[in-house]
Amino acid sequence: MATTTQARTAQTPVPPRLIFGRWRFWLFMVGLIVIMTGLLFGYDQGVISGALQFIAKTFHLSTTLQEVVTSWVTLGALFGALLAGVLADRVGRQKTMLIGGVLFAVGALGESLAPGTWTLVVSRFVIGFGVGIASVAGPLYAAEMAPSSNRGRYVSSYQLAVTIGILLADIADAVLSPGGHWRIMLGLSIVPGVLLLVVALFMPDTPRWYLAVGRRSAARDTLAKVVGGPDLDGRLDTMQAEVSAAKSVKWKDVLAPSLRRAMWVGVGLAVFQQVTGINAVIYYSDEIFKSVGFTTPHEQTIATIISVGCVNVLATLIAIAWIDKFGRKPLLYAGLTGMTVALVAMAICSGVLGHHPTSGHGPSTAGIVTLIGMIVFIASFAFSLGPVVWTLISEIFPNRIRGKAMAVATAFNWAFCFIVSASFLSIVNAIGLGTTFGLFAVLCVIAFFWVRAKVPETKGKSLEQIQQAWAEHDKHRQESRKPEYAAD
Ligand code: BGC
Numbered sequence: 001m002a003t004t005t006q007a008r009t010a011q012t013p014v015p016p017r018l019i020f021g022r023w024r025f026w027l028f029m030v031g032l033i034v035i036m037t038g039l040l041f042g043y044d045q046g047v048i049s050g051a052l053q054f055i056a057k058t059f060h061l062s063t064t065l066q067e068v069v070t071s072w073v074t075l076g077a078l079f080g081a082l083l084a085g086v087l088a089d090r091v092g093r094q095k096t097m098l099i100g101g102v103l104f105a106v107g108a109l110g111e112s113l114a115p116g117t118w119t120l121v122v123s124r125f126v127i128g129f130g131v132g133i134a135s136v137a138g139p140l141y142a143a144e145m146a147p148s149s150n151r152g153r154y155v156s157s158y159q160l161a162v163t164i165g166i167l168l169a170d171i172a173d174a175v176l177s178p179g180g181h182w183r184i185m186l187g188l189s190i191v192p193g194v195l196l197l198v199v200a201l202f203m204p205d206t207p208r209w210y211l212a213v214g215r216r217s218a219a220r221d222t223l224a225k226v227v228g229g230p231d232l233d234g235r236l237d238t239m240q241a242e243v244s245a246a247k248s249v250k251w252k253d254v255l256a257p258s259l260r261r262a263m264w265v266g267v268g269l270a271v272f273q274q275v276t277g278i279n280a281v282i283y284y285s286d287e288i289f290k291s292v293g294f295t296t297p298h299e300q301t302i303a304t305i306i307s308v309g310c311v312n313v314l315a316t317l318i319a320i321a322w323i324d325k326f327g328r329k330p331l332l333y334a335g336l337t338g339m340t341v342a343l344v345a346m347a348i349c350s351g352v353l354g355h356h357p358t359s360g361h362g363p364s365t366a367g368i369v370t371l372i373g374m375i376v377f378i379a380s381f382a383f384s385l386g387p388v389v390w391t392l393i394s395e396i397f398p399n400r401i402r403g404k405a406m407a408v409a410t411a412f413n414w415a416f417c418f419i420v421s422a423s424f425l426s427i428v429n430a431i432g433l434g435t436t437f438g439l440f441a442v443l444c445v446i447a448f449f450w451v452r453a454k455v456p457e458t459k460g461k462s463l464e465q466i467q468q469a470w471a472e473h474d475k476h477r478q479e480s481r482k483p484e485y486a487a488d
Helices: 002-010 025-059 063-090 093-113 117-145 148-176 182-187 190-201 207-212 216-226 232-246 251-255 257-275 278-291 297-326 328-355 365-382 385-395 399-431 433-454 463-481
Strands: none
Touching: 025 063, 025 093, 025 117, 025 148, 025 182, 025 190, 025 216, 063 093, 063 117, 063 207, 063 399, 093 117, 093 182, 093 190, 117 148, 117 207, 117 385, 117 399, 148 182, 148 297, 148 385, 207 216, 207 232, 207 399, 216 232, 232 399, 232 463, 251 257, 251 399, 257 278, 257 385, 257 399, 257 433, 257 463, 278 297, 278 365, 278 399, 278 433, 297 328, 297 365, 297 385, 328 365, 328 385, 328 433, 365 385, 385 399, 399 433, 399 463
């Protein structure tokens, strides 16, 4: 025993390979992978709005089929996310990303060459599968690879890439729309898919997954070259203790009482990210621009690129800079407050705009306030609920069940993304735009107090320390519930 310990401490750490004299090469590659998974998610989320009108013309699509073409990606993503939960544990995190990349590239090729409606619809579903798989595997890989001190930053890069993907899609739509080149718009999404494949092919799996399948030396090599630092074996022992329970984890285990609180937090965050209205506001942005005087579709597209696309990207950088410094919860409090104020302003102004439309007479004060409200809303989401939700979902579950539990939370995110997008217009028709924004504002307030009461702060803790904190919390609760006489 003493010999092993001596041998362990005697091992001198290998100096890290640096690039640009600054970044650890392998950590940089982890960042790149996460960026690729986010890019394909974002590009695909954004591109269809510009392509749809041309696709509808080419294939003479009914309204229902247009809805199918738009929404089946989300449906595919829901199932893809669940499948990723199984794949990530069985074949590993890295191979799961490869599978996501292949499906995405095949689907993108299929939709851009589609000879008819059904090839298009099936390809959209396949792309959705790829996006769903990548949306679980990317953040999971980042969270398990990154050092605790920077983990928030790494997972938030995923959200940054989502926003860059949406912006690039908006730009592609603007450039290719005049010629009606919808096949190129959709076909361009092959690029992030193939890039993901190329980068993921050369990457190792995560130390935690290697430990789970009994490959300690691979785990050690990966930890040494990606994270480095002292006492590698001590850290591996701590991970191993957590991971050992991983064998034969079943889906029903995500409902185990010991996991219940983490599961509620993960699902709650995923649902609140969608029901507070981000995709509805992005979707409605063209109408908002129309109401403040951007009358032609071209003007509206440029306004969308600048005030939705760019603001979304830039504000996400705030999260990257601050998430590991100030923590996850302060960002959520600030973001949800900004979103609530903006929604209330938009709710009031859209009532005014409804009675005094401005088309043709230049922007009104209510129109301008609505526009500012929209920018504040998007910026507030972009530095809070956007990146923080993906970060927390990838941190709060124990190693043994992380893949499946993240898959369930992510599937809820996709399901509510689908529900909100599909029902937004009907809700607006039924209760009016002002009341709909008001409803989103109320949901933001509920989210604020729920975060305060239920969500743990994970800043600076290792994934194993986060688990200990849950266990201690549960122990305290059980003890405080015990009847007085039990203490004697
Ligand atoms: C959400 C997407 C949303 C995007 C906007 C992501 O975190 O999951 O539904 O469209 O942020 O930037």
